[in-house]
Amino acid sequence: MLENWILTILVSVGVGSVLFMVALFVLLKNNVHAKIFWNEIVLEKITNFVMDQSKEQRILNSVSYNAVKGDPESVLDCIDKYCSQKEWAMNVGDEKGLILDNVVKEADPTTALELGTYCGYSAIRIARLLKPKAHLFSIEFNPEFVPIAKEIIEIAGLSDKVTILEGHAQDIIPQLKSKYDVDTLDFVFLDHWKERYAPDTILLEECGLLRKGSILLADNIIYPGAPEFLEYIRNHKRFECTNYPSHLEYMKVEDAMEKAVYLG
Structure with missing residues (x-):
């Protein structure tokens, strides 16, 4: 009985997670406000924390490493x-x-x-x-x-x-x-x-x-x-x-x- 109850919970959580990811994907694909929020607030903040630098610094790094100076x-x-x-x-x-x-x-x-x-x-x-x-x-x-x-x-x-x-x-x-x-x-x-x-x-x-x-x-x-x-x-x-x-x-x-x- 307990095992069935735990299995039901796990299945429900799994299905809920999949539905949440699908809904998030559709939202990000079709809503510009959601895209900007995801990029600017969520992903950027996480990346800034992990890399200990701002997005603007990463853009500068990319230019420094890849661009031709004076061009x-x-x-x-x-x-x-x-x-x-x-x-x-x-x-x-x-x-x-x-x-x-x-x-x-x-x-x-x-x-x-x-x-x-x-x-x-x-x-x-x-x-x-x-x-x-x-x-x-x-x-x-x-x-x-x-x-x-x-x-x-x-x-x-x-x-x-x-x-x-x-x-x-x-x-x-x-x-x-x-x-x-x-x-x-x-x-x-x-x-x-x-x-x-x-x-x-x-x-x-x-x-x-x-x-x-x-x-x-x-x-x-x-x-x-x-x-x-x-x-x-x-x-x-x-x-x-x-x-x-x-x-x-x-x-x-x-x-x-x-x-x-x-x-x-």
Whole structure:
């Protein structure tokens, strides 16, 4: 009797475990929120604990070991390969990176600004396309990301084209003219906190940093989304907008980028 009861419990636990794993697999396959949660909260935290280093440090290690020093394309390819095959990360990625490339070429900026450096992936994509005396300022608030981004950008051979400014965009933007000798910005890439897209765009206007023809490009306007930003730029005659459908970096999930040309 006792043996039958124990066997029933074991079978129930086994069946329950299988059903749980199947349900988890289906959830991770079909739900982007679950995928991001699993990658960013569960797997990343476990890997960080086991390896005693951050995901961003592991990306840097991969670049250091595998990329060709002084070759931006090699660095970008290395990061894309790592983040698509091993650990998902919030770079703009290879697919949307082509959109970024084309808009940067269109803007042909002398002075560019990036909001959100992370590991330096998009900074490298932008800086490698800049003309000889052009420069990119990139703002990153996370002090743990800054040295990693600087080292990856150095490996790409683009340190002379990029200045990383550590702090919050709302604090640094008002200092660009006085402290960093920026007159106006030809190109701005928004890829930081999505709720800051709209207020930081307004701040750029208020600080006189946008000129007629300045181009803004915003990432992740569908996932995780930036509705306030879209409402602002699409409902003001000062902006002419273009939408670029795409996918979330390294995933088959609908996303898009939005270009806004400032008309003054």
